[in-house]
Amino acid sequence: MASAFAVFVFFVAAVTVLGFLAARWGSRNLHALEEWALAGRGFGTIVSWFLLGGDLYTAYTFIAVPALVYGAGAIGFFAVPYTTIAYPFVFLVMTRFWSVASRRGYVTLADFVRDRYGDRWLEIAVAVTGFLGAMPYIALQLTGMQVIFVQFGARTPLAQDLALFVAFALLAAYTYTSGLRAPALIAFVKDVLIYATIAAAMAIIPARLGGWAHVFSASAAALAAHTPPGGLLLPHGLYFAYASLAFGSSLSLFLYPHSITSLLSARSKLVIQRNAALLPLYSILLALLALLGFCALAAGVDVGKNASLAVPLLLRAMFPGWLLGVAYSAIVIGALVPAAIMAIGSANLFASNVLREFHRERPSGETRQAKVLCIGVLVVGLLLVFFMPVPYAINFQLLGGAWMLQVVPAAAIGLFTRWFEPRALLVGWAAGMVAATLMGIASGFKTTFALGGLVGYLGLYALALNLAVAMILTFLFNALRIARLDDATAAADYA
Amino acid sequence: MKGRLWYWLLAIPYVGTLWVPFYAKLTPPLFGIPFFYWYQILWIVIGSLITGLVLLITRRQGDG
Structure with missing residues (x-):
């Protein structure tokens, strides 16, 4: 463990230095919001690939997906189809968003909604949703780090909180100084470490467990003994749940503030299109990690009550010390990268869409405002970790995904048509938010809900209601000949 | 096939996975x-x- 800790300290120190040095990378005027928050919209294919990979495939994902497989088996694998079909969506939909955003200088999704529909309340609704989606996600990244700190011997709550606070302070300091360039530069390190870890895990672990066939037969036996029992095979009753979870999650992934921030930092539409074809390499990584959940079952890793420990404990049992240090560094740095981007993305929403609405033009202090807000967002994330029990944070995050889906009509469909009436969209959004929350509470914070006997992703059910309400009200408002607000965007902006 | 029809190829992964x-x-x-x-x-x-x-196809056609 001592060698693991030495390697870990080395990498964390290295990325901290990188984080501060990033301020000088292609250094321009860091006082402009587009420079601080979007790195001047200048990233090419390779930087964007690392940045988006580091941003979307987070430490929390790397712990939670195998944990779900470890706990329940087949259903946990839905993250794989989910991250497969997210990319056709990026290719078709998010490239249009990039075009209109770069043409008109948007920093957030809510900026687009304001211009498209001319409705301030709809803009704020989209901004608030993004914030609610990002907040628990940041908290869970910090929780993901904590899992590793515990492995390194932070046994008491005080020691854990202290370690987390140090990590948080470093994160906040370099994000404040360097903006998006910090996570972009650190993402290189994180991704190389993650790929190395997975390659080593695949070379070492299945062989030591007697091959994949044995891993799966041992897992099947272990899963059958769980309460409720899991399995290698998806039961009939969960087919729709599986597909709807994959589909629904794939729609919301790129609407999160941190996805938007990374997308908008791309230099051109072509950069995003290329990445829609290249980013799936990370999905393979995720799939292999999910398979490690089975390896943990086969190895008889004892996680107690906390399935999040499946992969950390498996690696600890299988890896030599220095390699374990690499793996644990990858997880912690894998939490630092997205946490920084999420904080920047959320701060942008506040600076650009909530505060700005009180005075009409871009205030001169907008960047400083965003930087301070960014620290504020991280502090709230830290407080959530300190004061909210982890199961609540997970529930909050699961609901957050369902909430994010509710901006699909205004933001994603809005990129193609302005047929919907903005106030109809607002009421539809509110209906979807309430419905998702109620279904979440009723199901005891599962992601699925049995609607008329059909078990499906509750976020997708809420989206169906949202769309139905928005359509009916649009017909109604049109029939009443209610005057439309202006569209500030032009067709050519989307090309 | 020309122009936008090629985009329909992107529907295939949805069918295959869902x-x-x-x-x-x-x-x-x-x-x-x-x-x-x-x-x-x-x-x-x-x-x-x-x-x-x-x-590749849509860029070659100057449609991307």
Whole structure:
């Protein structure tokens, strides 16, 4: 463990230095919001690939997906189809968003909604949703780090909180100084470490467990003994749940503030299109990690009550010390990268869409405002970790995904048509938010809900209601000949 | 096929991954990995290739 800790300290120190040095990378005027928050919209294919990979495939994902497989088996694998079909969506939909955003200088999704529909309340609704989606996600990244700190011997709550606070302070300091360039530069390190870890895990672990066939037969036996029992095979009753979870999650992934921030930092539409074809390499990584959940079952890793420990404990049992240090560094740095981007993305929403609405033009202090807000967002994330029990944070995050889906009509469909009436969209959004929350509470914070006997992703059910309400009200408002607000965007902006 | 029709190729990964009855089975395994799992990993690769293909074609046509 001592060698693991030495390697870990080395990498964390290295990325901290990188984080501060990033301020000088292609250094321009860091006082402009587009420079601080979007790195001047200048990233090419390779930087964007690392940045988006580091941003979307987070430490929390790397712990939670195998944990779900470890706990329940087949259903946990839905993250794989989910991250497969997210990319056709990026290719078709998010490239249009990039075009209109770069043409008109948007920093957030809510900026687009304001211009498209001319409705301030709809803009704020989209901004608030993004914030609610990002907040628990940041908290869970910090929780993901904590899992590793515990492995390194932070046994008491005080020691854990202290370690987390140090990590948080470093994160906040370099994000404040360097903006998006910090996570972009650190993402290189994180991704190389993650790929190395997975390659080593695949070379070492299945062989030591007697091959994949044995891993799966041992897992099947272990899963059958769980309460409720899991399995290698998806039961009939969960087919729709599986597909709807994959589909629904794939729609919301790129609407999160941190996805938007990374997308908008791309230099051109072509950069995003290329990445829609290249980013799936990370999905393979995720799939292999999910398979490690089975390896943990086969190895008889004892996680107690906390399935999040499946992969950390498996690696600890299988890896030599220095390699374990690499793996644990990858997880912690894998939490630092997205946490920084999420904080920047959320701060942008506040600076650009909530505060700005009180005075009409871009205030001169907008960047400083965003930087301070960014620290504020991280502090709230830290407080959530300190004061909210982890199961609540997970529930909050699961609901957050369902909430994010509710901006699909205004933001994603809005990129193609302005047929919907903005106030109809607002009421539809509110209906979807309430419905998702109620279904979440009723199901005891599962992601699925049995609607008329059909078990499906509750976020997708809420989206169906949202769309139905928005359509009916649009017909109604049109029939009443209610005057439309202006569209500030032009067709050519989307090309 | 010309112009925007090529974009319909992007619908293929949705069909391949979302029609669960087609792959919810354990056999045939590959390297000991049950069908359910390797089939979905294979679709990551197919999806990526299709997106790449659509990008190449639409750019050549000056439509991208």
